[in-house]
Amino acid sequence: MSNVPHKIFLLGATGYLGGTFLDALLKHPNVAQFDITVYIRSEEKAKQVEALGLGVKVVTGGLDDVEDGSSRSTIIINFASSDDLPLTEAILVGAKRAFASTNVPPIIIHASGAAIFGDAAHGQYASDKIYDDADDATLDALPATAIHRNVDIPLAAAHDEGYVKAYVAAPPLFYGLATGVLVDAGIQNPVPLGVSLVCDYAVARGGVFGLVGPNKNISTLVEIHDLTKFFITLFDAVLDGKQIAGGKAYYSAVDGEVVTRDYMIKIAEALHEFGYLKTKQTTEYTQEEIAKWPILNHFGMNFRISDSRGRSLGWSPTHTSPQDFLNSIRESVWVLVNQGEKFGYLGGTWLDRILGHAKANEFDITVYVRSPEKAKRLEEALGLNTVSGPLSAVEKAAEQADIIINCASSDDLPLTEAILTGAKKQHTAIGVRPVLIHVVSGYITSYIVYPAWVYGIANGKLVDLGLQNPAPTAINIVSSLAIRRGTLGGFGPMKNIWNVVDVLDTVDFFMIIFNAVIEGKPIASGPDGHYFLENGDAVIGDVFRLLAQTLHKLGVLNTDEITEFEGEEVKLAYPFGTNSRTTSTRSRSLGWKPVKTQQDFFNGLETDVKAALEWNKTH
Numbered sequence: 001m002s003n004v005p006h007k008i009f010l011l012g013a014t015g016y017l018g019g020t021f022l023d024a025l026l027k028h029p030n031v032a033q034f035d036i037t038v039y040i041r042s043e044e045k046a047k048q049v050e051a052l053g054l055g056v057k058v059v060t061g062g063l064d065d066v067e068d069g070s071s072r073s074t075i076i077i078n079f080a081s082s083d084d085l086p087l088t089e090a091i092l093v094g095a096k097r098a099f100a101s102t103n104v105p106p107i108i109i110h111a112s113g114a115a116i117f118g119d120a121a122h123g124q125y126a127s128d129k130i131y132d133d134a135d136d137a138t139l140d141a142l143p144a145t146a147i148h149r150n151v152d153i154p155l156a157a158a159h160d161e162g163y164v165k166a167y168v169a170a171p172p173l174f175y176g177l178a179t180g181v182l183v184d185a186g187i188q189n190p191v192p193l194g195v196s197l198v199c200d201y202a203v204a205r206g207g208v209f210g211l212v213g214p215n216k217n218i219s220t221l222v223e224i225h226d227l228t229k230f231f232i233t234l235f236d237a238v239l240d241g242k243q244i245a246g247g248k249a250y251y252s253a254v255d256g257e258v259v260t261r262d263y264m265i266k267i268a269e270a271l272h273e274f275g276y277l278k279t280k281q282t283t284e285y286t287q288e289e290i291a292k293w294p295i296l297n298h299f300g301m302n303f304r305i306s307d308s309r310g311r312s313l314g315w316s317p318t319h320t321s322p323q324d325f326l327n328s329i330r331e332s333v334w335v336l337v338n339q340g341e342k343f344g345y346l347g348g349t350w351l352d353r354i355l356g357h358a359k360a361n362e363f364d365i366t367v368y369v370r371s372p373e374k375a376k377r378l379e380e381a382l383g384l385n386t387v388s389g390p391l392s393a394v395e396k397a398a399e400q401a402d403i404i405i406n407c408a409s410s411d412d413l414p415l416t417e418a419i420l421t422g423a424k425k426q427h428t429a430i431g432v433r434p435v436l437i438h439v440v441s442g443y444i445t446s447y448i449v450y451p452a453w454v455y456g457i458a459n460g461k462l463v464d465l466g467l468q469n470p471a472p473t474a475i476n477i478v479s480s481l482a483i484r485r486g487t488l489g490g491f492g493p494m495k496n497i498w499n500v501v502d503v504l505d506t507v508d509f510f511m512i513i514f515n516a517v518i519e520g521k522p523i524a525s526g527p528d529g530h531y532f533l534e535n536g537d538a539v540i541g542d543v544f545r546l547l548a549q550t551l552h553k554l555g556v557l558n559t560d561e562i563t564e565f566e567g568e569e570v571k572l573a574y575p576f577g578t579n580s581r582t583t584s585t586r587s588r589s590l591g592w593k594p595v596k597t598q599q600d601f602f603n604g605l606e607t608d609v610k611a612a613l614e615w616n617k618t619h
Contacts, residue, residue, distance in 0.1 A: 005035050006239065009073035011066070011087075012046050012078040013038035016178050017111060018079030019188035022230045023180025023370040024300065025617035028232070028617060039069055039080070048187050053197050070094025070106070075239070077231075080374035092158050099163040102387025109166045109231070110155055114172040114252060115147040115151070118301030123213030126259065131169070133252040134309040140248050147298075152250075157567045159247035167234060167244070169251040172305060173221035173258075176327045177332055177390050186376055190389065191336045192224070198267060199276070199336055201293055207278040210285040212300030215261035218307050220305050221325050224254050226317040226332075233315040253401060255317035258325055266326055270333035274412075312544045333388050334414055338370040347407030348468030349507050353516065355382070366397055368408070376465060381465055392416040398422025403435045403517060405510075411516070437510070437519050446503040447525055449515050451533040452499030452580060455601050457611055459504075471612035472503070475605075478547060479612050481573060482557060488548040489565040492576030494541030498580045499534035502596035509533055509592045513543060516590065523590060531590075532582035536598025540576060543605070550574045550606045556613065 010025070012018035022038065025031065034117040037057040040046040046060040059069050063086060070076050071094035076480070081087055088110075093108045114141075117131045131138065144153060152168055159166040175192050182188035189196070222230075230253035237244050265282065272280035289294050319325075351367065354360065366385040369375040375386035387397045391414055398404055401423035408415060423434045436446045444551035453470050462468035469476070482488040509531070516523045521527075544562055565573050 005033055006075055007073045008034050008036045008075045011039045011078045014040055019182040019278050020178045020180055020224055022233055024228050024232050040515055045187055056569035067088040067094040071097040075107045076126045079111050080453045082113045085150050088151045088619045095164045102464050105164050110168045112148045112152050112170045114166050114170050114303045115303050116304045117305055121217045121302050123215040123217050123300035126216050126218045130304040132306045132308050133250045139250050140164035143262055156248040156571055161535050166248050167246050171222055171227050171253055174222050174224050176224040176328050176447055178224050187567050191332050195332050209282045212296055215264055217260050218257055218300045218304055220258055221256045223319040227253055230315045237313050249309045252305050253310045254307040255319045256322040256323040266329040270330045273339050276337055305342050315502055331390055349458040349460055353507050353511055394418040395422040399425045405437045447529045449531045452501045454503050454506055456502040469615045471615050472608050475608045475612045487561050487563045490544050490562045496540050496579045497537050500601045501533045501535050512592055516530050531587045534582055535594035544603050550609050
């Protein structure tokens, strides 16, 4: 590789593929020889990337800026779009200017896509036709109307004219969670676009997952990090001056194939598991839906390709089984549905209390936040260690902790499994049982806390920062359902009874458990470590009637009438039709003395509702 600095202009640097490639480029053994400029369309993201101090120049703006950036570069890498002809033309105009001034053709590496090989199966059949990326005669004969060819053909023509050296890659369906510095900073979405799209459409069509026909069509695959390794291999080959095919030639990178229906079913099952679909059953998209969302046609195509030319560069994938793809779907969906989540009502209040603990200077606190952006804000505001991202990050953090506190979810099995896997690794490694306040298991010391209907306004640093919803979860759920359906819903005569407990009283109890743990006090744990929290009870009918009157009084509902939940609403609201009554003998035996009473619950309902409405309006 030459010692002359290479002026690299990277477009699409914050995207799923482009961001992963940038991370790999920054770790390249010859990165000191690279003068990297990244073009980012979003001014906000451009400022965020600049703030990271990665040692790259950042350009934003319009096509004139693309042209100018291209004219100053020796290597142009375009991950921004496979179909944006005006963008490509701006790149070529700039590259032509560079050639005119230096007489050296700039290198262009362009990411096209295997949809150029796609057929019109509409999900009805699996095709036997497999293209090979080295079959130049067949690929050159693809029609100009094929997807992506509107951009690929001008690049090939520019290569033939001699003022650029163009290398076009047509990767297939790529999968897996992206990683890297931009993911960690919350700038790059780690979830594959295809997964995001079909999930969005499932929610948009009323909570039922759609298929394009029976989705018998077959897709070729490649994992995101394998694909990034391929682009680095191609990058190295052209920088080393290797005589490799360019212009009309295509390169691909493949590590398997899958029947589209198989992975669509997996996505539907995951969305249903995480509560975002009414059912895991699927239905076929109607012609009207496909006309409304024409990109769905891509998910009905067969695109099958082998990668003889790609592998001739010396590239080979790490992932070699379609099962790797199918196994990755659940975590990708989990990350997708949890993006942008705020701090929890209870967890944020408890964290505030721990930060104010008399022995806080002895605590090494790490906080897991699903959103990298929120993790960064918390780190900057409070100076805490934070972890964000996929379940593997939860597992790793749990492996390094001696006390694990889970306020994230009472029902998230994948999250709990990640916690337990990490805790078990620590126990295996050092023989000490970490403490987990939430779950029972033999290789941890656990304490399970069962708060009743938690009420009252949360407070603390995270509320002040706007990171935590101060309103009770139950009030948020009931109010949101009422607004959606136009009236408050209920179950029958609503004679059922729930215990209630104030949020600050609840956090007081958690601190009692926490203090007992760190002081080594022998309190009941494991099968005997079940702690109920209550300080009074309420008939649900009395609560719901007061809620209906409050929402009507505030002008949110046109009536204070309560109507029966029906259909899919029953699944969402079913807890409010149950009885939940306990006594807190064991909890009170530890010295817990709740301050707020049943009357405080009813007196504060209007305040709780106003807080929920204000949060939902601004967030």
